[in-house]
Amino acid sequence: MSFFKIKVPFGLILWGIFNNHCKMPHFPKLLVVKIGSNVLTNPEGKPDLARMESIARQVAELKAKGIKIVLVSSGAVAFGRKEIQLHEKTEAVLKKQIWASVGQVELIHTYKTLFAQHHLAVSQILVTKEDFRDRRHYLNMRNCILGLLQQGIIPIVNENDTVAITELMFTDNDELASLTSSMINADSLVILSNVDGIYEGPPSEPNSKLIPIIGSRLEDIGQFISPVKSSFGRGGMLTKSSMARKAADLGIRVWIANGKRDNILLDIWEEKAPSTFFEPKSSKHSPKKWLAHGDQYFKGEVTVNDGARLALFSEKISSLLPVGIIQVKGEFSKGDIILILDEKGKKLGLGKAEYASSLIQERIGLKNQKPFIHYDYLYLIQNA
Ligand SMILES: Nc1ncnc2c1ncn2[C@@H]1O[C@H](COP(=O)(O)OP(=O)(O)O)[C@@H](O)[C@H]1O
Numbered sequence: 001m002s003f004f005k006i007k008v009p010f011g012l013i014l015w016g017i018f019n020n021h022c023k024m025p026h027f028p029k030l031l032v033v034k035i036g037s038n039v040l041t042n043p044e045g046k047p048d049l050a051r052m053e054s055i056a057r058q059v060a061e062l063k064a065k066g067i068k069i070v071l072v073s074s075g076a077v078a079f080g081r082k083e084i085q086l087h088e089k090t091e092a093v094l095k096k097q098i099w100a101s102v103g104q105v106e107l108i109h110t111y112k113t114l115f116a117q118h119h120l121a122v123s124q125i126l127v128t129k130e131d132f133r134d135r136r137h138y139l140n141m142r143n144c145i146l147g148l149l150q151q152g153i154i155p156i157v158n159e160n161d162t163v164a165i166t167e168l169m170f171t172d173n174d175e176l177a178s179l180t181s182s183m184i185n186a187d188s189l190v191i192l193s194n195v196d197g198i199y200e201g202p203p204s205e206p207n208s209k210l211i212p213i214i215g216s217r218l219e220d221i222g223q224f225i226s227p228v229k230s231s232f233g234r235g236g237m238l239t240k241s242s243m244a245r246k247a248a249d250l251g252i253r254v255w256i257a258n259g260k261r262d263n264i265l266l267d268i269w270e271e272k273a274p275s276t277f278f279e280p281k282s283s284k285h286s287p288k289k290w291l292a293h294g295d296q297y298f299k300g301e302v303t304v305n306d307g308a309r310l311a312l313f314s315e316k317i318s319s320l321l322p323v324g325i326i327q328v329k330g331e332f333s334k335g336d337i338i339l340i341l342d343e344k345g346k347k348l349g350l351g352k353a354e355y356a357s358s359l360i361q362e363r364i365g366l367k368n369q370k371p372f373i374h375y376d377y378l379y380l381i382q383n384a
């Protein structure tokens with residue numbers, strides 16, 4: 001047969017295999033999609049129903065492939081603002097609370113209607129920072145989301161904006177999405193915004209190029225990012241990129257992409273759409289993921305002596321024992337997140353307390369005591 005007589009250079013075959021492999025869709029198994037307010041609204045700030053319809057269709061298509069999906073959706077304030085006119089003298093925080101409270105109903109109702117067209121049920125999960133601080137709340141939340149996924153329901157998470165004001169607030173929903181991804185052990189996170197990803201300069205400048213991949217080595221991308229935000233955005237691109245980096249450091253594949261592009265959630269897996277991809281580091285087990293996000297969630301502090309510091313960072317697996325602790329600050333219970341400092345006040349890591357503050361106060365510096373932080377619940381800050 002003449003077909004077999006055609007000589008194809010070996011290099012070309014290898015290129016073909018490699019190229020085909022690269023084009024193979026790398027579908028996720030458990031995916032978190034964060035949808036920014038600007039994706040869900042048009043330039044006048046009104047709900048963009050066609051966009052939401054398109055997102056619901058794409059999510060339904062991914063679900064039909066067996067992918068489990070959690071949505072972290074902003075939009076409550078933007079939806080509420082269009083429903084209720086408030087006097088301009090109304091206090092800013094109260095305004096946000098009223099709009100979020102009214103708008104969340106409309107937001108979820110819209111999702112419910114749109115997903116029902118694909119015979120899919122949705123659920124609402126409203127959370128505050130406090131729920132990530134307390135390990136019991138954290139585990140309850142995780143069990144609930146995993147239970148919903150098991151039932152084929154799409155959990156839709158948002159910040160509880162009526163309760164979460166000032167210090168209870170997440171920086172923005174990018175932080176919530178990153179925390180949620182690590183909490184449920186998602187393998188992928190897609191952050192949808194109104195730009196294709198991170199640019200080497202302000203995206204409005206014609207010379208700014210999109211950065212397609214950000215490597216797992218610490219790269220200072222902050223230098224590229226201007227503090228510009230879209231009309232409804234809260235944190236801007238800087239928190240988006242630092243939260244993306246944090247999730248990627250925990251082994252999660254993260255993309256920042258443009259939710260305004262048709263079919264973005266389907267095209268991203270086949271590299272058919274522009275985006276910024278954050279290369280993941282090797283995966284960490286779940287308690288360490290919870291702790292890795294704990295830098296703003298700790299309830300107390302312990303200062304350790306030099307011997308304990310060296311033991312924690314040595315090759316040998318070591319828990320933190322009371323004998324190495326020289327000072328304890330704050331009131332906390334067993335199970336709370338604790339910040340670990342060295343004698344100079346430098347942050348060494350975070351861990352889960354095995355004793356309440358009253359008990360560890362009594363055991364400071366004592367030998368032959370149960371670990372205060374067990375190694376399995378210890379997250380050390382590298383380069384500390
Ligand atoms: N280097 C950059 N690359 C991309 N976007 C940037 C950059 N610097 C600032 N931005 C701004 O960040 C905005 C996205 O962040 P944000 O307003 O918080 O969006 P969202 O509502 O989707 O969370 C973009 O619309 C863009 O104007």
Ligand SMILES: N[C@@H](CCC(=O)OP(=O)(O)O)C(=O)O
Nearest residue numbers: 037074075076077172173234
């Ligand atoms: N929880 C708020 C969203 C706050 C927020 O982070 O917004 P965005 O930067 O658009 O993701 C809301 O639902 O309006």
